[in-house]
Amino acid sequence: MKVQEFMERVGTTSTGRAIAYLKDAMEDMNIYSETHIEQDNISIVSGQRFYDLPQQMVKMVDIRIKGHNNNQDSYRSIPRLMNEPKIKDSDGV
């Protein structure tokens, strides 16, 4: 369905506002349910703790690390810590 058809159905002539509402709706949809899944890879740098997340990410679904608890270099999900570890590091912030 084109944006024009949406605008006709709700009776608006404000294109910018209609597109902004549509984008907001699409973000909300992906917060509550996962309609569009994407996957991205980042290289691990020795000694670097912090890594940037993709700009367009709405909700994180899973983090997998190559070689986590295995010797086959396969990707496995890693746990999320409830608290920050005692050993601090600001690399990458």
Next chain:
Amino acid sequence: MASNKSYAYYVKGDKIALVQRNSTDSNATGESYHEFKSPTEAVTNGIEIEYTRAPWFEYDHITSASLSSSSYLNNSSVDGINYLYYTLVGSNVASTYVVNDYVFIKGIGKWSGLHKIKTSAYAGGNTVVVFNTRVHADNLSNIESGTIYYVVTALEDENSDNYLPF
């Protein structure tokens, strides 16, 4: 045989913090044995992030360009403002990157995402594409890994299609 490594993460602001269990460090003893610290070795494409995104753009998953030492991203100053730009050494593909179109970049963390094309030209034997994306640094290192998807359609005007799954 490679030794087992054990990782965990936490989120701080807009970043993910990756930590590795100290038990893989042969010098770790006593209490520090089970503590977490920053990763101790580099792993190419070691982090795989699965996430949801708003479907207000779609891209052709096949038509892409890989970043390398002769096809890289950096920053360029235009009228005193730094923008992200893409250089392809030795080829003219300027017509592929149309001004005001979008590209979608993956695999480079902070710069992954949608970028709008500001200018596109072939000069001095290289194709140079400048994006509208501002870079708040003067000395960005060449980004030589990642993928640029350059066939992208986005929700922009009345004639745009939406990409909802119904």
